[in-house]
Structure formats: C-alpha cells, structure tokens
C-alpha cells in the first residue's frame with residue numbers, strides 16, 4: 001500500500017515539481033493507519049472500541065491515500081498524475097506505467113528547469 005512502488009520511478013518529475021513531500025506524508029500516514037488497524041485487530045478484545053479503532057486506522061490510510069492521489073498534479077495542465085497512472089492501466093500493471101512519467105503524460109511538461117521557480121519568484 002505504500003507509494004514507493006507506485007510513484008518511485010516518477011520521483012524525478014514529482015520531486016522537480018515540489019510535490020515529493022506529499023508522497024512521503026502519504027507513505028507515513030498509510031503505514032500508520034494500517035498499523036493502527038492491525039494493532040487494534042490484534043491487541044484489542046473489546047468489540048465496540050475494537051471496531052472503531054480498526055475503521056479509524058483504515059480511514060486514515062484511505063483518506064491520506066486519496067488526498068495524495070488527487071493533490072499530486074501537473075503544475076501546468078493540472079493532470080492528476082497518480083490517478084492518471086491508475087486510470088490508464090489495468091489493475092495489475094498500473095504501477096508499471098510510472099517509469100514513463102519523467103514528464104507529464106498529458107502535456108509533456110518536465111518540471112521547472114534551471115531553477116525556473118526560484119527565478120520567477122524573484123520577479
């Protein structure tokens with residue numbers, strides 16, 4: 001469930017567009033959420049609280065995963081990169097498409113070159 005296998009090969013483009021922290025946050029929260037769910041399932045015997053804790057853990061993982069899938073976008077054409085990789089591939093092979101993502105699969109934007117972002121921010 002972590003994103004390393006999903007977007008690891010797209011790291012160049014995602015990092016270049018300043019969005020790598022979203023992958024890291026999502027990775028951490030997904031592991032944490034699933035960890036809470038597993039720990040709750042394993043350690044808590046009482047039914048009601050156990051159910052809440054398991055679902056809360058899974059909800060954390062699902063919400064954060066969905067957040068990064070929607071928020072990691074091409075800065076030029078706003079394509080949602082992770083969703084695009086999922087939608088344009090089969091369930092079993094969608095993560096194999098990411099090596100192609102050295103640039104935006106829609107508009108071809110490869111991210112800011114030569115510190116473009118810093119230069120423009122100084123006017």
Ligand SMILES: [Zn+2]
Nearest residue numbers: 074077104107
């Ligand atoms: Zn694009």
